[in-house]
Amino acid sequence: MNTVTFEFDAPADDADALTRSLADWLNDDEDLSGSARLRMVPPAPGEQGGLADAAEVIGAVGPVLDALISGAAVWLVQRARSRRVSVRVSRPDGTRIALTAGNPQDAAALQAQLRTFLRPDGLDRN
Template structure:
């Protein structure tokens, strides 16, 4: 099964931090435990270890989908108290949506946009 992928519009080290934070947050949720994983980029020549360039969520359907959307909304609100965040969510079929929050109050709008995008049969994409 293809994953739902969350990538971030940020420099590589910051995107790594964001992907790791989101994956931890989702895996700590009792309804999503173990559903999130990191997509790693191989290290550049001369570097040790790779960076995560995305958080991926497997089996994001049915009741898990509602838990995922709510968890991402809370994560956006908690994580970005003093700065903005831009993320791209890509469905297994390749369609995607770009979301951004410039204020913690934007978390509800991000959650609603994500919910509509992930609804079965949704054709919305950027």
């Protein structure tokens, strides 16, 4: 299955909020609608409900992959306006890359890195 995974380097509550925000953002995109899901961590004893520890995007190939790269980059730019965001992105083969954006300019530059990482064939299909 072609699944791309986003995990945030942040305390559990912050990572949960970032993960939910990214999944909602991607699912609101017309081209990605319904393709993002949350990977949940079971609740600790005595807690209700679990926390999301990753956003997974299913079927990330072709036009969906292009929409994912663009959507994730815009989301990062928006978040980097108010905080430093560190995210690990995993390809379907398990290979990972760590990306950090401390301001909108950093986040915008990460789009090229994300595109190169997720499209190892080097083809830009936009």
